[in-house]
Amino acid sequence: QVQLGESGGGLVQAGGSLRLSCAASGRTLSNFIMGWFRQAPGKEREFVAVISRNGGSTFYTDSVKGRFTISRDNANNTVYLQMNSLKPEDTAVYLCAATRTGMVVTTTLYDYWGQGTQVTVSS
Numbered sequence: 614q615v616q617l618g619e620s621g622g623g624l625v626q627a628g629g630s631l632r633l634s635c636a637a638s639g640r641t642l643s644n645f646i647m648g649w650f651r652q653a654p655g656k657e658r659e660f661v662a663v664i665s666r667n668g669g670s671t672f673y674t675d676s677v678k679g680r681f682t683i684s685r686d687n688a689n690n691t692v693y694l695q696m697n698s699l700k701p702e703d704t705a706v707y708l709c710a711a712t713r714t715g716m717v718v719t720t721t722l723y724d725y726w727g728q729g730t731q732v733t734v735s736s
Contacts, residue, residue, distance in 0.1 A: 615640040615725045617709050622730030625699055629734070633694040635709030635727060643667070643687040646712050648723060649694045651705035651732075660718040661707070662694060672716055677703075699734045707732050 621633040635647070648663040662673045662683040671683050682695040692709055707730055710723035717723075 615642070615645065615711055617711065617725055617727035619707065619709055619727045619730040622707060622732045624733045624735065627699060627701055627734055627736050629699050630695070630697045631699065631732060633696065633707055633709075633730060633732075635692040635694075637690045637692075637711070641687075642685070642690040642692070642711075644713070645725075646714070646716060647683075647685060647692045648710045648712065648718075649683060649692075649707060650710060650720060651703075651707045652729070653705040656705075658708070658720050660720070663716050663718065664692065665716060670716060672718070674718075696732070699732075701734045701736045703732060704734050705732060706730065 616638045618636050649661040652658040664671050664683045668685045680698045685692045709727045711725040712723045714722045
């Protein structure tokens with residue numbers, strides 16, 4: 614069992630930046646591949662980014678490539694999502710998730726989820 618908790622969300626103007634954190638407890642984070650997802654009102658949860666256990670591999674959805682960066686600090690059991698050049702369409706609740714399956718983008722393949730943190734980008 615691993616518990617995940619996100620922080621760092623907030624209200625930012627278009628073009629601004631935010632850094633989200635996902636802190637883990639209960640199990641060593643290095644055992645898991647970690648993903649970030651987001652869910653906007655009335656929309657399905659969608660994949661944003663994923664990072665391998667040692668941080669050596671990452672993958673992003675096309676809409677955030679070049680703007681978002683996923684990273685991890687296994688010593689501190691934390692995963693990050695640096696978000697730059699934010700757009701109003703990035704507005705959503707952002708959730709981190711853990712899986713042992715692989716570098717997957719499907720929500721159903723993730724075993725553990727945080728509660729999410731709200732990101733709102735104003736135009």
